[in-house]
Amino acid sequence: MEPTIRYINDWKCLHFECIDSTNLYAKNAVSESGPNNFIVIADRQTNGYGRNQKNWESSNTKGLLMSIVMPVFIDITQLAQSTLVLAVAIQRAIYQLTKLNLKIKWPNDLHSDKGKKCAGLLIENVILKNSELNPKQHILVLGIGLNVEHELTDFSQEIAKIATSLFIETGVKLDRTLLVTTILENVIFYFQQWQKQGFSEIRKDWIEHSCSIGKEIIFFNDNKQQEGTISALSPTGGLIVRLSNGETVSVDSGEILFKL
Numbered sequence: 001m002e003p004t005i006r007y008i009n010d011w012k013c014l015h016f017e018c019i020d021s022t023n024l025y026a027k028n029a030v031s032e033s034g035p036n037n038f039i040v041i042a043d044r045q046t047n048g049y050g051r052n053q054k055n056w057e058s059s060n061t062k063g064l065l066m067s068i069v070m071p072v073f074i075d076i077t078q079l080a081q082s083t084l085v086l087a088v089a090i091q092r093a094i095y096q097l098t099k100l101n102l103k104i105k106w107p108n109d110l111h112s113d114k115g116k117k118c119a120g121l122l123i124e125n126v127i128l129k130n131s132e133l134n135p136k137q138h139i140l141v142l143g144i145g146l147n148v149e150h151e152l153t154d155f156s157q158e159i160a161k162i163a164t165s166l167f168i169e170t171g172v173k174l175d176r177t178l179l180v181t182t183i184l185e186n187v188i189f190y191f192q193q194w195q196k197q198g199f200s201e202i203r204k205d206w207i208e209h210s211c212s213i214g215k216e217i218i219f220f221n222d223n224k225q226q227e228g229t230i231s232a233l234s235p236t237g238g239l240i241v242r243l244s245n246g247e248t249v250s251v252d253s254g255e256i257l258f259k260l
């Protein structure tokens with residue numbers, strides 16, 4: 001199916017009624033076109049996915065399903081921070097539009113006060129074949145799945161227990177173009193700040209809106225399950241976790257589970 005093409009400022013925006021996954025489409029398109037900025041949006045996806053290849057429910061048209069192709073210039077050692085940068089950008093965009101203060105769960109889920117998930121973010125780094133890119137140049141596909149107009153009955157039974165939407169939280173139906181434009185503006189702002197000034201200011205914003213610090217968690221480190229309490233976010237973006245034996249470890253990737 002051919003997309004409708006429009007422009008938001010200088011950004012080409014490809015809008016599909018239905019597609020397998022906006023991230024998959026964006027990754028394939030980048031491999032052909034090289035490092036350009038563009039956006040892919042779909043009303044529905046047949047194969048939307050999240051971290052660890054988990055399915056992302058997207059069969060109705062109530063969510064925002066969007067991938068932003070963002071070439072960045074950054075040292076490879078800092079690349080993992082991009083997930084935290086994106087979480088801050090989306091948190092701010094939603095706050096600007098609705099005054100809803102979503103909480104960030106490490107690394108980049110956005111939850112309501114009651115711990116229900118409203119948005120999931122998935123960043124993929126596209127490696128171009130025969131690339132002549134500078135080693136600091138990377139092409140990121142920023143996948144954003146945001147529950148917008150859902151009522152509880154729009155989710156499957158399993159997901160309804162753990163999910164919420166902007167409509168459920170605020171009672172307001174947002175204008176889609178305004179939502180996409182505000183998200184894009186914030187993503188551009190925070191990704192520029194990150195590349196020009198580093199991570200320290202964004203780290204402060206992330207900590208301010210985090211629901212992770214102080215929480216007891218279960219996580220996997222060196223292939224072993226471990227338990228501890230999150231005590232801080234390190235200056236480079238890893239979680240500092242205090243284990244029950246008093247030892248401190250840094251968790252830089254992977255899934256964490258909050259203990260109930």
Ligand code: BTN
Binds near residue numbers: 047066145
């Ligand atoms: C997660 O919570 O694990 C991340 C979910 C990311 C879902 C979005 S929906 C738009 C984009 N296309 C995809 O296939 N995935 C992302």
